[in-house]
Every structure is written in C-alpha cells, then in structure tokens.
Amino acid sequence: MKLPRQFLSAFVATALVASAILLVACALQPVSPLATGRQASFQPPIVFVHGNGDTAALWQTTIWRFESNGWSRDRLHAIEVPYPSAREDNDKEQPGSTSTEENKDYLQREVEQTLKATGASKVVLFGNSRGGYAIRDYIQNGGGAATVSMAILSGAPNHGVWAIKNFREGNEFAGTGPFLTHLNAAKDEAGDEVTGPVKWLTIRSDNNDKYAQPTDLWIGAHGIATNVTFKGPELKGATNIVIAHIDHRETAYSPAAFSAAFSFITGKLPQTTDIRRESDIILSGTITGRGLNSLQPQTGDYFNNLPIAGASLQIYATDDSGARIGDSMLRSTVGKDGRWGPFHARIGVQYEFVMSAMGYATTHLYRSPFPRSSDIVNLRPERLTEADGKAQSVVTLFRPRGYFDRQRDKIVFDGQTVLPGVPAVGAGVASSKMLITEAGNRAIRGEFNGEVVTGRTWPAADNHAVVLEITQ
Numbered sequence: 001m002k003l004p005r006q007f008l009s010a011f012v013a014t015a016l017v018a019s020a021i022l023l024v025a026c027a028l029q030p031v032s033p034l035a036t037g038r039q040a041s042f043q044p045p046i047v048f049v050h051g052n053g054d055t056a057a058l059w060q061t062t063i064w065r066f067e068s069n070g071w072s073r074d075r076l077h078a079i080e081v082p083y084p085s086a087r088e089d090n091d092k093e094q095p096g097s098t099s100t101e102e103n104k105d106y107l108q109r110e111v112e113q114t115l116k117a118t119g120a121s122k123v124v125l126f127g128n129s130r131g132g133y134a135i136r137d138y139i140q141n142g143g144g145a146a147t148v149s150m151a152i153l154s155g156a157p158n159h160g161v162w163a164i165k166n167f168r169e170g171n172e173f174a175g176t177g178p179f180l181t182h183l184n185a186a187k188d189e190a191g192d193e194v195t196g197p198v199k200w201l202t203i204r205s206d207n208n209d210k211y212a213q214p215t216d217l218w219i220g221a222h223g224i225a226t227n228v229t230f231k232g233p234e235l236k237g238a239t240n241i242v243i244a245h246i247d248h249r250e251t252a253y254s255p256a257a258f259s260a261a262f263s264f265i266t267g268k269l270p271q272t273t274d275i276r277r278e279s280d281i282i283l284s285g286t287i288t289g290r291g292l293n294s295l296q297p298q299t300g301d302y303f304n305n306l307p308i309a310g311a312s313l314q315i316y317a318t319d320d321s322g323a324r325i326g327d328s329m330l331r332s333t334v335g336k337d338g339r340w341g342p343f344h345a346r347i348g349v350q351y352e353f354v355m356s357a358m359g360y361a362t363t364h365l366y367r368s369p370f371p372r373s374s375d376i377v378n379l380r381p382e383r384l385t386e387a388d389g390k391a392q393s394v395v396t397l398f399r400p401r402g403y404f405d406r407q408r409d410k411i412v413f414d415g416q417t418v419l420p421g422v423p424a425v426g427a428g429v430a431s432s433k434m435l436i437t438e439a440g441n442r443a444i445r446g447e448f449n450g451e452v453v454t455g456r457t458w459p460a461a462d463n464h465a466v467v468l469e470i471t472q
Contacts, residue, residue: 042266043071044149045118047111048078051129051155051249053303055288056080057378058128058253058401061275061471064372065258068276075118078376079110080286080305086130089170090179096304100172100179103130104137111138111147122149124265128252129211132156132233133172136183140195151194152261154203155251156233157211158193159184161219163227173211175228184235192237200238201264203257206230208405209248210428218428239264245408247427253401277347277371284341285377287311287334287355303380307338311357311381317349321443322366322454324352341377345370352455355381361465366455368471382465391435393457397446399470403427404448412447448472 046066048059056078063076087097098106107125114123125148127135132153138144139151160175162168169177184193194200210218212232214225233251234240243256251257255273262270289308315330332340345351353365360381370377388394397413404411404419405427413419419432436444436457445454446468458464 043075044122044124044265045075045077045114045120046071046124046126046265047107047114048076049107049125049127049131049134050078050081050084051127051131051252053085054128054400055084055303055305055378055380056376057285058249060374060376061401062126062253062258062261063374063376064275065255065270065273066262067372068272068274069262069270073373075120077110077114079107080376080378081106082305084130084305085303086172088168090172090177091170100133100137103134104142107134107138108142108144111144115147122147124148124150124152126152126154126252126261127156128154129156129248130172132158133179133183136195139198140183145195145198148198150199150201150265152201152203152264153233153235153238154257154261155205155209155211155248156202157228158202158235159232160228161211161226164224167224175232187237190237193235194237199264200235201261202233202235202238202240203251203260204231204233204240204242205246205248205251206242206244208245208408208427209233209251210403210426211248217426245405247403247405249400249430250402275371278373279347280373281345281347281370282341282373283343283345283370283377284339284375285379286338287313287340287357287379287381288338289357289360289380290383305378307334307336308357308360308381309334309336309338311338311355313340313356313379314354315343316352316354317346318352318366318454319350320454322350322352322445322456323443328354340379341375350454353379355379357381359383361463362458363465363467364455364458365467365469366453367469368451368453382467384460384463384465388435388460388465391437391460392439393436393444393464393466394433394460395436395444395455395457395466395468396431396433397448397468397470398431399448399472400430401470401472403430404432409449410447411449412445414444414446444468446470 050058059078083098085097087094090099125135135151161173163175172179207230212230259273287308288305312333314328316324316328330343334340348369351367355363361384363381404422422429422432442457448470451472453468455466455468
C-alpha cells in the first residue's frame with residue numbers, strides 16, 4: 001500500500017529516556033524507537049478507542065499493521081461505543097449522545113472484559129480524539145491507573161477545541177469547562193497533567209489538525225481566537241511527539257502514527273509499516289444505523305453504532321469498471337446483533353457491499369481489495385436528502401481514516417481534482433458528494449494517493465446511494 005506523504009517533524013522523548021530529549025526529522029520513514037529496554041516479543045492486549053461519532057472500523061488498518069508485525073489478533077480489541085457522540089452540554093441529557101461519565105464507564109467495562117478474556121493484568125489503551133478523553137477520565141477517575149500500563153492519545157484535544165470564557169463551557173470540548181479543567185489539574189509538584197504510574201504518549205500534527213487551531217478555521221466562536229494552539233493535544237508529563245502535515249484522524253490511523261505507537265509500546269521500530277497480505281481472508285462486521293434529531297439540520301441524522309436488525313446485505317465481486325462478476329457471493333439478513341459474515345474474500349478482488357434497510361437508501365459501497373481478515377468491516381447505509389433528489393445518481397467519495405487535503409494529497413473523483421465540498425486549503429473534510437446529472441449506469445472512479453476504487457452509478461430516483469470508500 002502506498003504511504004501518504006507524511007513527515008515526522010519532531011520526536012520528543014521525556015518519560016522513558018533519562019534526562020534526554022531526542023529530536024528526529026525524517027520523511028516517509030518510521031518513527032525512531034524509544035530507549036525503553038522492553039522486548040519486541042512483549043505483547044500486552046491493546047484496546048483501541050475511537051473518537052466522536054466514529055466506529056471501531058477506523059482501527060482496521062492499524063490492527064492490520066500490528067498483525068503484520070507479529071501481534072496476536074486476539075490481543076487487539078477495537079471497542080464500539082453505541083452512542084459515540086458527545087452531548088452539546090455534558091450535564092443535559094440529549095438523545096443519541098453520551099456524557100463523559102457514560103463514555104468512561106463504557107470503556108471501563110470493555111477493559112474489564114479484555115482483561116478477563118486475555119488473562120492479562122494490564123492493557124494498553126490507544127485512543128483517537130474524544131477516545132483520548134475517555135482514556136484520561138478512566139485512568140484518573142475510574143480505577144484505570146491499576147489496569148492500564150500505557151496510554152496513547154492521538155489528536156486528543158486535551159486543552160480543548162476552544163478555550164473561551166463563558167462560551168459553551170458545558171461542552172466537554174471546552175478548555176475552560178469543568179471536565180477538562182479537572183483532567184488538566186496538576187497531579188504533582190512538577191505540574192504534570194497525567195496520572196501515574198501509567199506511561200503516556202501523545203501524537204499530534206504540527207498544524208494540520210482541525211481541532212487544534214488558534215483561529216475559528218473549522219470550529220469555535222466566529223471571528224474570535226480559540227485560545228488553543230497547535231500544541232493543544234500535548235500533556236505535561238507525557239512523551240509528546242509531532243508528525244508534520246498529518247490531519248486529525250491520521251494522528252491515529254496513519255502509518256507514521258502506528259510506527260510511533262509501536263515504538264512506544266515495544267521500544268523498537270516495527271519491521272514494516274506496510275500491511276502484509278494473508279492467503280485466507282475472512283471478513284465480518286456489523287450493520288449499524290443513524291438516529292434522527294436536530295443535531296445536523298441538513299439531514300436530521302446523527303451517527304450511532306446500534307445494529308439495524310433485519311437489514312440485508314449482498315456482496316458482489318467487481319471488475320475494474322465496477323461491474324459485477326457473476327452472482328452475489330453472500331446474501332444475509334442480520335439479526336438483533338446486526339452481525340454479518342463470515343465471508344471468505346478472494347485475494348486482489350474489489351467488492352461491492354449492498355445494504356438494504358427500512359428507512360435507508362439501498363446503499364452500494366465499493367471497497368478496494370482486502371489484504372487481510374477483519375471482523376470490524378462495519379457498514380452504515382446512507383439516507384438521501386431532499387437536495388439529492390435533483391440528481392440522477394448520488395455518489396460519495398469517503399475516506400474514514402483521514403481527511404482530504406488538496407494541497408497534500410493526490411485526489412481524483414470522477415476525473416475531477418476539485419472535489420465538491422472539499423476546501424482548497426486545510427484538512428477537515430472526509431467525504432465529497434457528487435450529484436450526477438446524466439442518467440444511466442456507468443463506471444465512476446475515486447483515487448486517493450494511488451489507491452483506486454471504482455463503482456457504478458445507481459438511480460437516486462429509486463432510492464439508491466453509492467459510496468466509494470478509501471481504505472488508507
């Protein structure tokens with residue numbers, strides 16, 4: 001798999017290197033190891049914690065990279081928070097959202113189950129964005145200091161997305177609000193913000209994280225400084241590293257972030273940041289849905305990770321034009337748990353996943369060939385909006401593990417390099433929706449940094465939606 005153009009700008013080792021600071025600058029290379037003395041064969045169970053509104057499926061490539069470096073699959077556990085989005089005000093109930101307390105308690109239960117299943121005494125926690133909040137809260141306030149050996153926080157807005165007095169301070173992302181003020185209070189005379197004896201690592205971007213911006217470029221009070229700097233995700237007392245040009249999600253899901261995490265855990269460089277192919281590929285996952293409220297006025301949708309009982313799934317092999325090769329290779333109607341599979345995938349074959357469920361569009365999701373097995377191929381059907389009804393076909397190019405950055409990435413969508421809804425500068429949008437005006441069924445192609453996904457247009461008038469999903 002071709003690596004995105006990511007560069008390590010600084011690697012600062014403080015917690016594990018006695019009285020030393022190591023600075024490393026490199027391009028398209030793994031992060032240098034920390035001098036920890038731990039053995040590479042040491043394999044603690046790792047619990048992966050996704051961010052706000054996200055799913056366990058985002059950790060798929062990270063898990064593959066750990067496996068490609070010899071980690072046992074049964075010691076890699078990505079949790080799926082049923083209601084992954086934060087409340088607008090943490091103290092006020094809100095349908096489809098969770099409080100910080102609920103988020104912490106869910107993580108605590110998952111850690112306890114992982115310890116029981118593996119027989120280990122401690123786990124490593126690896127969280128992206130809001131997942132970092134749950135990790136910090138659990139370790140500081142939920143007993144996690146006794147069950148966690150290491151905590152890796154990637155892109156966690158530890159000092160807030162904004163820190164403006166009297167502005168939305170009930171929200172957990174407010175740097176001046178009670179939640180973060182409590183978490184960031186000094187833990188010792190040195191003023192450390194982290195809880196011992198856990199070893200801490202933070203991973204941040206140099207300036208390309210949409211949730212660590214000094215201005216209201218992406219979020220905050222219009223025209224007012226956020227009072228948050230690019231260094232917002234760093235924590236005093238942690239090992240803090242910087243990877244240049246990566247975006248908010250790439251702080252967790254990129255090859256460079258994996259290398260940093262692997263080196264922190266083992267004290268050694270990974271053998272590879274590539275994903276090694278398996279000869280026997282078995283896929284499974286969950287079909288989950290969306291709730292309805294006023295959080296997103298354009299559609300009324302909010303994401304959740306609750307199963308859609310009774311949803312149906314068909315899987316087809318496709319050729320280079322996105323056309324189906326033969327009959328469906330799997331037909332399944334999921335039960336109450338929403339689980340589908342197992343499905344034995346072919347090496348080097350692209351697939352079309354067709355989801356149907358009451359209240360949703362029939363969604364045709366196209367993926368490039370799978371290199372390895374995964375039990376978190378989690379699927380979400382789409383809903384068409386009123387605006388979509390004007391199109392013959394509605395096609396979305398989606399990159400769940402990172403954002404689109406037109407200055408950094410090579411992106412082509414149906415022959416266009418200027419993507420609908422993607423700004424010319426910055427990385428803060430993970431999808432681009434194209435409304436096709438001509439009728440008919442034809443090939444439509446998306447390309448991101450060398451990865452190509454080709455699908456077919458389907459009629460929006462018949463309530464069909466198309467998604468081209470980028471793996472990297």
